[in-house]
Amino acid sequence: MDSTLRTSEPTASTDAKPARRAAWHAYLPMWMMSAPALLLFAVLVIVPLAMTLALTLYRFDPNSGPVAAFDFHNYAEVLGSSYFHTIFARTFGIAALVTLLCVVIGTPEAYILSRMGDPWRSMFLLVILAPLLVSVVVRAFGWSMLLNVNGIVNQLLGVFGFGPYKLLYTTFAIVIALVHVMLPFMVIPVWTALQRIDPQTENAALSLMASPFTTMRRIVLPQLVPEILSGSLMVFGLSASAFAIPGLLGGRRLKVAATTVYDQFLSSMNWPLGATIAVLLLIANLVVMLTYYRVLERRYARSMG
Structure with missing residues (x-):
């Protein structure tokens, strides 16, 4: 054996x-x-991020430029300054508001689009995707012309006896332009999910005397939660790191994190401080997005049993 x-x-x-x-x-x-x-x-992502992370450990000398110091002086300066606290709060406040508006506007828009027939569906889909076909800079200049003191918006308000109002170089201008740019990133995932939903489930709920609102809330929306989550994450991340629209429509005084990084790199030439703000923006963005994802994922899993 x-x-x-x-x-x-x-x-x-x-x-x-x-x-x-x-x-x-x-x-x-x-x-x-x-x-x-x-x-x-x-080569394109990891190496530049590593170089940026290493640059945050340098000190800035006005005479010689960045000097290797290998300390956390820049992080202490950013995290301990109320000026940078205001910039980050404004950045993520704008991103959260843009995300909320895109969810509120984009989800019903995608539902209406899914119920349309040809050729109206193709026409309205082209209208929704049109912002992606135009440069962000061109769109920002278009909104600056609309929201100017002598722009079309103030002229229309003047017809009804209102205004003129200062709409340009305000938070309102940044939010409205970002919603226009980011809305397709919310509509397309939700519309794609609606294409996979069997319409007979809605008809079955309606035949059981459920109201259209109850059918939307109990049948349709639970199936759209993953796509709404993915779309809102894309909108939030892109809005928090947006540069062109806040730079052109927010002006020099209404700064966000991305425009502050630009100023530190190209105006003040303080590359270590600019790199530190960029790294902290990336970390904060990841923390907010991952927390948001985990919380909503758990609630969705709990609601679905």
Whole structure:
């Protein structure tokens, strides 16, 4: 019996080696095929982030520029200054408001779009996607012309005896332009999810004497929560890091984090401080988005049982 065990154990290990070798040879081509993409990702994303992170540990000398200090002086300056606290609060406040407006406007818009027939659906889909076909700078200049003191908006308000109001270089201008730019990122995921929902489920609820509002709340919306979540995460992240629209419509006084980074790099030439603000913006953005994702994911899982 002992001799049988001795002969069977090497046989099992011998049989396992070719299986592992075959699995490795099957797995290796996948790594080889993804190696160019991984290399490109490392060169374009990881290396610049690592260099930016290293730059935050430098000190700024007005005479010689960045000097290697390897301390956390820049982080203490940003985290301990009420000026930067105001900038970050304004940045994430605008991003949260834009996200809320995109959810409130984009979800019903996607629902109406999904119920349209051709050719109206194609026409309105083109209207929704039109902002993505135009440069952000062009759109920002368009909104500046509309919201100017002598712009069309103030002229229309003047017809009814209101205004003129200072709409340009305000938080309102930044929010309204960002909603216009970010709305497709909310509409498209929700509309795609609505295309997969069987309309017979709504008809079944209506046949059981459920009101249209109850049908929307109990049948349709629970199935749209993942897509609303993904769309709102995209809108929030892009709004918090937006540069062109806050820079052109917010002016020099109404600063957000992205425009502050630009000023530190190109105006003050304080690269270490600009890199620190950029890194803290990235970290804060990730923390807010991951927390938001986890909280809503748990609530959605709890509601779905």
